[in-house]
Amino acid sequence: MTTDNDVLADFRALSEIGATEAGGVERQAATVNDRLAREWLVDWLRARGFTTRVDRIGNLFGCYEWHPGAPYVLVGSHLDSQPRGGRYDGAYGVLAAAHAACRVHERFAESGDRPAFNVAVVDWFNEEGSRFKPSMMGSAVYTGKMPLHQALAVTDHAGVTVEDALTEIGFLGAEDGPRAAFAAEIHIEQGRILDKEGIQIGLVESTWAAHKYQISVVGEQSHTGSTVMADRQDALLGAARIIVAVRELADRFPEGALHTSAGQLIVHPNSPVVVAREAELHLDLRSSSLDVLHEADEMLNREFAAIEMSTDVRIVKKSAHFWPASEYQPEGVDLARELSGELGLSHRPMQTLAGHDSTNLKDVVPTVMLFVPSVEGISHNEREYTKDEDICTGVDLLTGVVERLCRGDLRQP
Numbered sequence: 072m073t074t075d076n077d078v079l080a081d082f083r084a085l086s087e088i089g090a091t092e093a094g095g096v097e098r099q100a101a102t103v104n105d106r107l108a109r110e111w112l113v114d115w116l117r118a119r120g121f122t123t124r125v126d127r128i129g130n131l132f133g134c135y136e137w138h139p140g141a142p143y144v145l146v147g148s149h150l151d152s153q154p155r156g157g158r159y160d161g162a163y164g165v166l167a168a169a170h171a172a173c174r175v176h177e178r179f180a181e182s183g184d185r186p187a188f189n190v191a192v193v194d195w196f197n198e199e200g201s202r203f204k205p206s207m208m209g210s211a212v213y214t215g216k217m218p219l220h221q222a223l224a225v226t227d228h229a230g231v232t233v234e235d236a237l238t239e240i241g242f243l244g245a246e247d248g249p250r251a252a253f254a255a256e257i258h259i260e261q262g263r264i265l266d267k268e269g270i271q272i273g274l275v276e277s278t279w280a281a282h283k284y285q286i287s288v289v290g291e292q293s294h295t296g297s298t299v300m301a302d303r304q305d306a307l308l309g310a311a312r313i314i315v316a317v318r319e320l321a322d323r324f325p326e327g328a329l330h331t332s333a334g335q336l337i338v339h340p341n342s343p344v345v346v347a348r349e350a351e352l353h354l355d356l357r358s359s360s361l362d363v364l365h366e367a368d369e370m371l372n373r374e375f376a377a378i379e380m381s382t383d384v385r386i387v388k389k390s391a392h393f394w395p396a397s398e399y400q401p402e403g404v405d406l407a408r409e410l411s412g413e414l415g416l417s418h419r420p421m422q423t424l425a426g427h428d429s430t431n432l433k434d435v436v437p438t439v440m441l442f443v444p445s446v447e448g449i450s451h452n453e454r455e456y457t458k459d460e461d462i463c464t465g466v467d468l469l470t471g472v473v474e475r476l477c478r479g480d481l482r483q484p
C-alpha cells in the first residue's frame with residue numbers, strides 16, 4: 072500500500088525536475104524537462120508493474136490490465152507546465168492518479184476481485200498550450216476533437232513542429248492509446264473558493280465556456296523618428312488599444328460574469344527605432360454563460376473595427392478556438408459526493424473556470440473531476456501551493472473513485 076509519506080516524497084522528487092529558484096517548475100511541452108519528468112514517471116510506473124505506452128500525439132499511458140480486452144478507466148492530468156509555472160498544476164493530478172491506480176491494484180490483489188475495467192494512468196501531452204497552441208492538445212486528439220495531422224504540424228516560435236519536438240524527446244508513439252470506458256482527473260482548484268471556505272474537496276459539475284483568439288495586427292514598418300505622425304500605421308499602438316478594450320469589456324458585464332485577458336504579445340520587428348509592422352496577440356474570453364460570451368465576442372468585433380479606423384491598421388483573426396460551457400455527468404458527481412461522505416471529507420459543488428483534459432474526456436466518456444484547495448488561489452505562478460494534507464486527502468478520494476469506476480459502478484452511456 073502506498074502511504075501518504077510515499078505520495079509526498081514522490082511529489083517532492085517530481086517537483087525537482089525543472090525546478091525554479093522561486094519554488095516553481097519550468098517544464099513546457101516536449102522540452103528536455105518535460106522529457107525528464109516523463110522518464111521519471113515511466114520508471115515509477117514500470118517499477119510497480121504498469122505497462123507503459125505512448126500514442127501518436129505523445130500521450131503517455133501506464134496500464135494495469137486485469138481484464139484482457141476490456142476498456143480502461145483513464146485517470147490522469149499533465150506533467151507539462153507554464154513558463155515559470157507552479158509545481159502542483161497538472162503534476163499533482165498525474166502523481167495522484169499513479170498512486171490511486173497502484174492502491175486500487177493492491178486492493179484487487181488482496182480481495183481477489185476481477186474488476187470490469189482496466190486502469191491507465193495518463194500524462195496528457197501539452198495541456199498548457201504555452202509552447203504549442205492550442206492547450207489540451209493531447210486529450211483533444213485522443214477524443215477526436217482535433218485531427219492528429221493538424222496537431223503534429225503545429226509549430227513553436229522557433230518553427231519546430233510538435234512532431235519533431237516529440238521525436239526529439241523520444242515520446243512520439245506509433246499506436247493508439249487504450250480505449251476508454253470512464254475518465255477521472257484531480258487538480259488543484261487554481262481559485263480561492265475552497266481555501267476561503269475551508270472545504271477539502273470540490274466536486275466539479277460544469278465548465279465555463281471559453282473563446283480564445285490569435286490576432287494579428289498589421290501595420291507598416293517605418294522609422295520612429297522621420298515618419299510623420301499622420302503617416303504611421305503602428306501595429307503596436309493597435310495592439311495596445313486592443314489590450315485595453317479587452318480589459319474594459321469585462322467591466323461592461325456584471326462583476327464576475329466575464330473574464331478577459333490578453334496573455335501574449337509578440338512584436339515585429341521589435342526594434343527600438345522601428346514603428347512595428349505587426350503585433351501578434353493571444354486573447355481569451357471566458358464565462359459560464361454562452362450568451363455573455365457571444366455578446367462579448369460581438370462587442371469585441373465592433374471594437375476591432377473602431378481600432379482599425381483610429382490607428383490605420385488591419386486586425387486579422389488568425390485562429391479562434393471555442394469551448395462551450397458544459398456539464399460533467401451528474402452520476403459521476405454523485406459518486407464522488409458519496410465517496411467524500413464515506414471518507415468524512417467536506418465538499419461542495421463547483422464550476423471550473425480553467426480548461427482541463429477532463430473537459431475533453433467528459434464529452435466522450437463519463438468523467439469525474441475533483442479539486443483540492445489552492446492556497447490563496449495562486450496559479451500559473453511559482454508560488455502556487457497546496458497543503459500536504461490536502462494532497463493526501465485528494466489521493467484517498469481519487470483512489471475510491473478509480474476503484475468504483477473500475478468495478479463498473481457507474482452507468483456507461
Ligand SMILES: [Zn+2]
Pocket residue numbers: 149160161198258
Ligand atoms: Zn493544469
